[in-house]
Amino acid sequence: xxxxxxxxxxxxxxxxxxxxxxxxxxxxxxxxxxxxxxxxxxxxxxxxxxxxxxxxxxxxxxxxxxxxxxxxxxxxxxxxxxxxxxxxxxxxxxxxxxxxxxxxxxxxxxxxxxxxxxxxxxxxxxxxxxxxxxxxxxxxxxxxxxxxxxxxxxxxxxxxxxxxxxxxxxxxxxxxxxxxxxxxxxxxxxxxxxxxxxxxxxxxxxxxxxxxxxxxxxxxxxxxxxxxxxxxxxxxxxxxxxxxxxxx
Amino acid sequence: xxxxxxxxxxxxxxxxxxxxxxxxxxxxxxxxxxxxxxxxxxxxxxxxxxxxxxxxxxxxxxxxxxxxxxxxxxxxxxxxxxxxxxxxxxxxxxxxxxxxxxxxxxxxxxxxxxxxxxxxxxxxxxxxxxxxxxxxxxxxxxxxxxxxxxxxxxxxxxxxxxxxxxxxxxxxxxxxxxxxxxxxxxxxxxxxxxxxxxxxxxxxxxxxxxxxxxxxxxxxxxxxxxxxxxxxxxxxxxxxxxxxx
Numbered sequence: 001x002x003x004x005x006x007x008x009x010x011x012x013x014x015x016x017x018x019x020x021x022x023x024x025x026x027x028x029x030x031x032x033x034x035x036x037x038x039x040x041x042x043x044x045x046x047x048x049x050x051x052x053x054x055x056x057x058x059x060x061x062x063x064x065x066x067x068x069x070x071x072x073x074x075x076x077x078x079x080x081x082x083x084x085x086x087x088x089x090x091x092x093x094x095x096x097x098x099x100x101x102x103x104x105x106x107x108x109x110x111x112x113x114x115x116x117x118x119x120x121x122x123x124x125x126x127x128x129x130x131x132x133x134x135x136x137x138x139x140x141x142x143x144x145x146x147x148x149x150x151x152x153x154x155x156x157x158x159x160x161x162x163x164x165x166x167x168x169x170x171x172x173x174x175x176x177x178x179x180x181x182x183x184x185x186x187x188x189x190x191x192x193x194x195x196x197x198x199x200x201x202x203x204x205x206x207x208x209x210x211x212x213x214x215x216x217x218x219x220x221x222x223x224x225x226x227x228x229x230x231x232x233x234x235x236x237x238x239x240x241x242x243x244x245x246x247x248x
Numbered sequence: 249x250x251x252x253x254x255x256x257x258x259x260x261x262x263x264x265x266x267x268x269x270x271x272x273x274x275x276x277x278x279x280x281x282x283x284x285x286x287x288x289x290x291x292x293x294x295x296x297x298x299x300x301x302x303x304x305x306x307x308x309x310x311x312x313x314x315x316x317x318x319x320x321x322x323x324x325x326x327x328x329x330x331x332x333x334x335x336x337x338x339x340x341x342x343x344x345x346x347x348x349x350x351x352x353x354x355x356x357x358x359x360x361x362x363x364x365x366x367x368x369x370x371x372x373x374x375x376x377x378x379x380x381x382x383x384x385x386x387x388x389x390x391x392x393x394x395x396x397x398x399x400x401x402x403x404x405x406x407x408x409x410x411x412x413x414x415x416x417x418x419x420x421x422x423x424x425x426x427x428x429x430x431x432x433x434x435x436x437x438x439x440x441x442x443x444x445x446x447x448x449x450x451x452x453x454x455x456x457x458x459x460x461x462x463x464x465x466x467x468x469x470x471x472x473x474x475x476x477x478x479x480x481x482x483x484x485x486x487x488x489x490x491x492x493x
Contacts (some may be wrong), residue, residue, distance in 0.1 A: 237433070240472070
């Protein structure tokens with residue numbers, strides 16, 4: 001048995017974790033050129049026609065695809081100069097107009113869910129709308145939005161998060177706040193469509209316990225991640241149930 | 249993040265003398281001497297023998313109170329520690345501020361009056377202690393508790409613990425906004441601890457006596473950051489049971 005003195009006042013030394021990749025990444029200057037993901041500007045520009053009623057764009061010309069894509073995918077491709085989005089009259093829709101559409105409820109997506117979508121896509125993940133069955137022939141880049149649960153404070157937080165000149169005040173106030181929904185199914189690149197981490201709700205507030213349990217049931221054992229976006233910074237969290245061991 | 253033992257012999261030392269044995273020795277010594285503590289503010293003061301100082305330190309209950317008096321040894325217990333030693337280990341009597349010994353339910357009411365979140369915090373504390381984890385205050389890390397696998401002299405704490413509950417009086421839970429999570433996960437990670445949230449719930453809403461505790465459950469969840477940058481195709485596919493992001 002150790003001496004009495006040895007047990008007194010043992011302090012728990014603090015250790016800076018050197019393995020925290022997120023920390024190193026976060027300390028990088030977000031404005032330095034080196035940290036901006038390199039955009040590949042494609043030579044072949046695809047074309048799609050926006051269907052306002054459906055809230056999707058019908059592909060007219062795109063290599064390897066012939067289906068519909070959502071506003072998130074449209075924005076993602078348009079920002080890279082890879083897509084020319086047209087309206088019903090086949091008039092090109094400007095990037096600005098696409099940005100305005102992102103904020104509209106009818107488009108089915110929201111600004112924050114796009115940030116999550118873009119972050120994962122730029123890392124090479126395959127991002128699809130939750131619950132939509134995949135086919136080996138097609139790649140779907142569709143998405144589904146989640147709605148914030150509204151308290152005054154949460155709405156305030158969401159508004160402060162906005163950098164761009166798009167006011168969501170009215171939109172958030174009018175939104176029906178019901179349940180938290182899973183937004184994306186996320187697959188590792190080249191994973192042959194095995195589900196790795198689906199269920200990325202984009203939440204304006206941290207999940208309540210009941211919401212956690214409900215979402216986990218829907219995921220059916222597949223890992224669930226929560227995404228928080230603030231000032232363009234995308235963070236993902238896992239809220240995993242564990243069973244702490246009983247020690248001897 | 250597994251246990252980080254402080255030096256080479258620590259793990260063996262811990263295995264040779266498990267915390268359950270250490271606590272049992274403390275319990276038996278205090279029962280034998282009929283130790284009595286008294287409520288004072290948000291804690292309990294214990295007057296103990298020199299040997300018992302070692303036992304309390306070894307089992308990680310309370311903090312010594314340094315005085316000039318070398319004949320008497322004083323320890324101060326938190327409300328949770330004191331109630332655990334009284335109600336669960338049954339090795340300490342506690343005298344109230346009115347100078348009379350307190351029964352279980354009287355002490356319970358007293359402590360709930362002193363601390364609104366006492367029920368949930370005690371449930372969390374006793375849950376961890378019941379599994380033989382060492383539980384200390386986490387205030388220096390901005391959390392409620394820190395949990396160690398054995399004595400802090402042997403091992404670094406693995407978990408930074410937050411107590412969560414939907415009960416009334418628990419509105420001051422430290423994790424309400426995303427910024428709370430970002431901050432607490434970052435802070436916990438910088439001191440090499442996993443953030444553990446203990447969610448206390450009950451279907452019955454009974455609070456009037458310690459026996460109500462049986463109706464409460466504790467759900468354990470870790471909150472970890474997931475870095476998609478580290479989950480490329482050459483990484484193993486994350487299994488459903490994995491607790492790490």
